[in-house]
Amino acid sequence: MEYYRKFIYILIIVIITSNSRGIDFKTKVLPMLEKKCMSCHREPYKTNFGRTKKPKGNLILNTPEGIKKGDNGKAIVANNPSGSSIYRRVTLEKNHDRFMPPQGKEDPLTEKELKDLENWIKKGADTGDWKGKTFKNTVPKSVKP
DSSP: OHHHHHHHHHHHHHHHHHHHSOOOIIIIIHHHHHHHTTTTSSSOEEOTTSOEEOOGGGOOOSSHHHHHHOSSSOSOOTTOGGGOHHHHHHTSOTTSTTOSSOTTTSOOOOHHHHHHHHHHHHTTOOOTTOOOOOOTTBOOTTTOO
């Protein structure tokens, strides 16, 4: 009997601990951002024709600062998915003008991706030690328009 009581206590502790930890940004959220968002929402870069392309909506998602800052309001508000413009945009009806990603660009987020994004935000939206992603054709900061 004592053995089962200890087992139950340990099981409860494991469940509580696993539920209180955040979603791992690098394995759950970052791959989704890279695949479905960063092609349009990244720091300014030069095209093969020498033209400087700016991030769509001035939203930069390839840096931790850009993810949390956004342009019009907060892109990510820790612990508040409904206050996070990114989350609101990816959960709109697919035919809504502001739905992301736009039709014809990338596939919409899957149910799992939406749940991971929501849980990551709810658990504090921590990007850990991630410093951002640098693309080879990014315009140096001193030259950016």
